[in-house]
Amino acid sequence: MDLTTAPGAPPGEGVFVVELEPFQGPLDLLLHLIREQDINIFDIPIARITEQFLAAIEGMGAERLEDAGSFLEMAATLLRIKLQMLLPRHEGEEEEEDPRAELVRRLLEYEQIREVALRLSAAEADRARRYGKGYIEPRPERTAEEQPLEVTWAEVHAAALTLEGRRPPPTEHRLTARPVSIDEKIKLIIETLARVARIEFRRLIKPWGSRLHAVATLLAGLELVRRHAIAMRQSQPFAELWLYRREESADQREGKDV
């Protein structure tokens, strides 16, 4: 049949640069090459595609060795087909099987599977838009601006005041609330950390559950950090805030802290 695969034929125009990462495997890459260049899948110019395929996998790192195996296997298949197509045809044979037939069949099959996978993905997305029953926990309220812990006392104080200002007009109920002193909270933290080496901020304020107590406790904690009496840590915004006992020895051993 056609001998477009003669060795003299130029292997594509220039170098065909392909990123391997997004490809699921050799069939995916092959389909991409074929579709990209509008090639008739039933008449693949095997020499050109083989060149491009080899060029593409050349850049593949050793870290993808497991996958690399499947790409190399395909490369070998392509080379074998190319070779078979170069072999002289023998006299008198009727329709001899095209060496590319098996590959074409696999490609078509793979393409169909991919189409099905796309549809599954669409079905999954559709299903995900319908919610079943489940407990919906209220989202944590947005606090004032998120700030790293390294702020000045004045800034923290100002931020705390802003927080207070954003509240709805205070009800009488709130006005009569027992005033909370920061000194009281400092005492609470020191006493707690005398018993345990570390404590979640959440647990410290749990018995009261009012925002005023939370603010006072936070301010107390920050004050103690400033005095280098304790350490506070939070791995990321909205993560659990921890208060740590700060011991001289431990401090020196670790050599790092807030």
Next chain:
Amino acid sequence: MTPVQIVEAILFASDAPLQAEEIAGADESLDEDIVEGAIQELRAEYDELERAFQIYELGAGYQILTRPEFAPYLERFDTVPRPARVSAPALETLAIIAYRQPIGRIEVEFIRGVSSAGVLRTLLDRELIEVVGRDEGIGRPLLYGTTARFLEHFAFRSLEDLPRTDDLPVILRERAPLASVPDGKSGAEETGSEPAAARTEDDGEMMGGNL
């Protein structure tokens, strides 16, 4: 209390799909037909009243779910339990298994062109596939099939809901066994022993030519 109300109460309280048979087990006044009838009645009612939810068929079961148009409001709550999406390689593998089950790992890998042991394990862990048997032959390899959870995850009632092959853009005939090498060009006419014979001949000639 009417059967419709009982069925509604049970569906309302459940956070997973329930089969008609299971629902019917709740009371002696119920049987599968009555449950199915009640569900149809409730569905019509929810449509008419424009409720934010509906009873959907997932796998062999029924579950009350919110209607899709409310997703934007519910998305804000990231504590709503929702199964993680399936990765692209896993979807590919699921597609193969869904259509070709029962199927072994080797065949899945042949179709995908890449090793798939890890993906299969993930799908097994998520209970989207299961081992349904063993193949004949060397090592009696495990054969996989899809599960009820697979149907639920994609909101299919049954495997019949999968896209039909004749409605896919690329039309393929049934897969031939791995050993044979069918002609991709001229369709299914060339089945039977003829191509195999031709191929043997061919190979002989090739070898002759080379040596």
